[in-house]
Amino acid sequence: MKQADVIIIGGGAAGFFTAINAADKNPKLKIIILERGKEVLTKVKVSGGGRCNVTHAEFLPKELTQNYPRGEKELLGPFHTFMTGDTIEWFEKRGVELKIEADGRMFPVSDSSQTIIDCFLSEAKRLGVEVLLNQSVKEILKGADHFTINTATDTFSAAKIVVATGSNPKIWQLLEGLGHSIVPAVPSLFTFNIKDQRIAELPGISTSANVKILLPAGVPPLGVRGLPLLITHWGMSGPAILKLSAWGARVLEPLKYHFKIEVNWLNSISEEEALDVLKDLKSSQGKQTIFKYAHFDLPKRLWQSLEKASGIDERLTWAEATRENLQNIANQLTAAIFEVIGKSTFKEEFVTAGGVDLKEVNFKTFESRICKNLYFAGEVLNIDAITGGFNFQNAWTGGYLVAQAITK
Numbered sequence: 001m002k003q004a005d006v007i008i009i010g011g012g013a014a015g016f017f018t019a020i021n022a023a024d025k026n027p028k029l030k031i032i033i034l035e036r037g038k039e040v041l042t043k044v045k046v047s048g049g050g051r052c053n054v055t056h057a058e059f060l061p062k063e064l065t066q067n068y069p070r071g072e073k074e075l076l077g078p079f080h081t082f083m084t085g086d087t088i089e090w091f092e093k094r095g096v097e098l099k100i101e102a103d104g105r106m107f108p109v110s111d112s113s114q115t116i117i118d119c120f121l122s123e124a125k126r127l128g129v130e131v132l133l134n135q136s137v138k139e140i141l142k143g144a145d146h147f148t149i150n151t152a153t154d155t156f157s158a159a160k161i162v163v164a165t166g167s168n169p170k171i172w173q174l175l176e177g178l179g180h181s182i183v184p185a186v187p188s189l190f191t192f193n194i195k196d197q198r199i200a201e202l203p204g205i206s207t208s209a210n211v212k213i214l215l216p217a218g219v220p221p222l223g224v225r226g227l228p229l230l231i232t233h234w235g236m237s238g239p240a241i242l243k244l245s246a247w248g249a250r251v252l253e254p255l256k257y258h259f260k261i262e263v264n265w266l267n268s269i270s271e272e273e274a275l276d277v278l279k280d281l282k283s284s285q286g287k288q289t290i291f292k293y294a295h296f297d298l299p300k301r302l303w304q305s306l307e308k309a310s311g312i313d314e315r316l317t318w319a320e321a322t323r324e325n326l327q328n329i330a331n332q333l334t335a336a337i338f339e340v341i342g343k344s345t346f347k348e349e350f351v352t353a354g355g356v357d358l359k360e361v362n363f364k365t366f367e368s369r370i371c372k373n374l375y376f377a378g379e380v381l382n383i384d385a386i387t388g389g390f391n392f393q394n395a396w397t398g399g400y401l402v403a404q405a406i407t408k
Contacts, residue, residue, distance in 0.1 A: 004032040004130075006406055007149060007158040009137055009171065011035030013044050013392055014378030015164035016120040017399030023127035026407040032158070033124070034135040034151065041117045043166070047392070048105070052113030055087045055396070056389040057100045067390045069188070069246045070353055071383030074363045075394065082400040087393065094119050105389050140174045142371060160406050162375040164399070167352040171380065175356060179370045183382040185354030186253040190245045192261070193342035194235035198309045198332075205299050206230045210264040211240050213248055214337070222248050226267045231302075234344055239387075245343070246386045249353040257343045264334045265306070266296050274330040282326065286319035296333065306332040351391060355382040365405035366398050375402045 006022060008015045011033045019031050033040070044052055058064045061079035065072045088098050088106070096119050097109045108115040124131060132154075139150040140161070149156040165171040172182040212223030222244060230238030244261075245252070252259065266274055274296075281295065291314045294303035310328040312321075321329075356376055360369050368374040377398035385391045 001148075001155045001157055002032070003030070004156065004158045005029045006031045006160045006162065007147070007156055008033045008162040008164055009149070010164035010166065010168075010378075010380075011037075011040035011131060011133075012164060012166055012378065012395075013041065014166075014380075014395035014399045015162070016041065016124060017396050018162050018164060018375075018377050018402045019129045020120065020123045020127060021400050021403030022407050023124075023129050025403060027127065029407065030130075031128075032130045032132060032156065034137060034149070034156070035131065035133050036136040038133055040131060040133070041120060044116055044120075045113050047113060048107060048389075050113055051107045051111050052116045053105050053107060053387075053389040053392065054091065054098055054116065055084050055106045055393045057084065057104045057106055059084055064390075064393070067388065068383060068385045068394070069249065071358065071381070071385070071394065074358050074361075075383070075397065077363055078366075078397045078401055082397045084393065086400070087396050090396075091116075091119065094123060103388070137171065137174065140178060142178060142374075147373070160373045160375065162377060162402055162406070163380050164377045164395075166379045167355065168380070172355065175380075178368075178374065180360055180368065181357040183354045183357055185352040186249050187343065187345055188246050188249040188351045188353040188384045189242050189387055190257075190343040190345045191232065191237035192235045192241050192245070192340045193257075193344060194338050194340055196338055198305050198336070198338075199231045199236070202231045202301055202305060203233045204231070205302055206238060207265065207299055207302060208267060209240060210267050211244060212262050213244060213252070214260040214262055215251060219251060222251070229263070235340070236338075243386050246351075246353075246384065249384075252343075257340065259340050261338050261340060263336045263338060265298060265302065265336065266333050269296070269334060271330045271334045274334050275326060278321075278326040278329055282318045282321055287317055289315060289317050290321060290329075291316075298333075306336070309336075351379070351384050351387075353382070353384050355380055358382055364401075366402045367405060375406060377402050 008019050015033055019033055023031055064079055065076050098106045099109050100106050135151040137151050141148040146157050146159050147161045206228050208226050209229045210225045224240050224243050227240035228238045229240040290312050294300040310332045366375050378395040
């Protein structure tokens with residue numbers, strides 16, 4: 001049997017960050033990371049298209065929490081202790097400089113996730129953290145003053161354990177055995193599959209829009225305002241759709257991802273306001289064909305597609321447009337209904353909602369309220385975020401707080 005002071009299950013972002021910070025604070029601790037795979041930090045490697053979206057340039061705790069559909073309330077306190085600025089400083093101290101991109105996402109200046117991996121591996125080695133591969137945990141037993149962990153090949157014993165396994169159903173099952181409740185996992189970040197003539201010929205076009213999901217009566221409405229929407233070969237994507245998918249993860253799963261959305265391509269301009277503008281165009285641009293020039297700053301091909309959907313002939317001039325024509329155009333521009341017939345997920349950006357019930361965790365320390373000396377970090381908890389570096393920030397914050405708690 002191998003003994004340690006702390007055993008961390010999971011050799012990903014949260015596991016390494018916990019181990020390094022704990023060993024840094026108390027070099028005497030014997031810390032072992034158990035990784036089930038043949039290599040560590042695999043998600044870090046592929047994240048952000050291989051560049052590793054380390055965090056997001058949002059420096060106010062309250063604002064930062066708004067990016068977590070699950071975990072918003074719980075992370076407010078922890079973010080006051082360790083958040084974006086601390087993350088930047090932490091990496092800089094270890095020779096990794098980060099940069100901010102136009103959309104707020106932060107990456108290593110090297111544009112390579114390998115920089116982050118090398119930093120973690122060298123820090124773990126320098127601090128004497130033992131990393132063991134091919135250690136698939138089969139059993140976690142709680143004794144009076146220690147835990148026994150059985151893997152496929154070995155047995156380990158430790159006074160404290162940290163579970164940082166991400167969305168791993170087998171580990172969730174073991175945690176249920178220790179008395180925890182698990183919120184079932186459902187996909188969280190996904191794009192909408194839509195087959196519709198209005199967008200079939202427009203893949204690659206991006207424009208900002210207001211989008212809302214039309215849900216059954218009694219279900220609180222879900223919507224986003226003024227976010228980029230990207231038309232793709234299979235439907236719709238972009239920040240507007242990904243954010244909706246994250247906040248709608250729980251309600252869309254029982255609908256089997258078949259539902260309707262309403263898109264206002266003009267953002268906050270109402271149908272009535274759009275109609276007034278169209279009437280002005282009728283009187284001021286009478287001789288021009290409606291098709292010729294896009295209005296409201298819309299991409300031209302999208303404008304033309306929506307005109308077609310409104311029943312407008314390509315040769316029709318503004319002067320010839322009837323009140324009904326204008327009404328139809330205003331409706332397509334501000335309240336276009338699309339039918340979603342499924343979802344598509346990105347393999348490397350795959351995020352799930354679900355995990356250890358947040359009511360059972362003390363967020364001052366990330367320790368279990370059910371089982372003393374059991375700690376959690378990262379996506380093993382029922383915490384998830386929209387895309388943009390927020391899921392990693394949750395891992396860094398949780399890992400840092402766990403490290404402080406287990407070294408006291």
